[in-house]
Amino acid sequence: MIIHCTECRQYVEASEAGNYWRHFDGREPSCRYTLLACTACQSPILVRQTNLGNMAEGDKWDTPFVVFPQGDLRVNPNAPKNIRAAFEEACTCYRSQAYTASAIMCRKTIEGVCTEHGVTERNLSASLKQMKAEGLIDERLFEWSDALRIVGNEAAHGVGVSIGQPDAKDTLEFTNAILDYLFSYRDRFEQFKKRRAGEA
Structure with missing residues (x-):
């Protein structure tokens, strides 16, 4: 293998x-x-x-x-396959020291997250605002996601712009935190609340 x-x-x-x-x-x-x-x-x-x-x-x-062993980067196995693939590519780019490409793939991952939740506005900025309006993400996650969008935009559209290793690492970790929240912790917390309500 x-x-x-x-x-x-x-x-x-x-x-x-x-x-x-x-x-x-x-x-x-x-x-x-x-x-x-x-x-x-x-x-x-x-x-x-x-x-x-x-x-x-x-x-x-x-x-x-x-x-x-769990490396410095991991992909949430609960995330849909296409989102995992995009984030895995972001991780691969980072390990290869292609930091600008890694930031672009993180942005693509966030776009996939919006689409997975049925939010497909005219651009990513509008989609993230809609995600917040629908209660899918809170204010803090919106700030993280919007910061990732901005870094991804700079990486994708600024020919003379290059993303450094510290920003690329933060971008990966914030993206991973968003995947963990949306595809693991949010559902687990809802199950916890239902269980607690049933025991009350």
């Missing part, structure tokens, strides 16, 4: 050292965990894959998601 090793910072043809299958339980699709060994530095790598197949097609596994 070809995978990116976060220890030696390169793509390697990792060797398989073990595996574990979690079978379909009626709610979640089956998934498999594979323990790999980096052929360059011998570091262990644990990846997870979800079965996207069905009875007719058979097993069909998605792109491996690195569970361990």
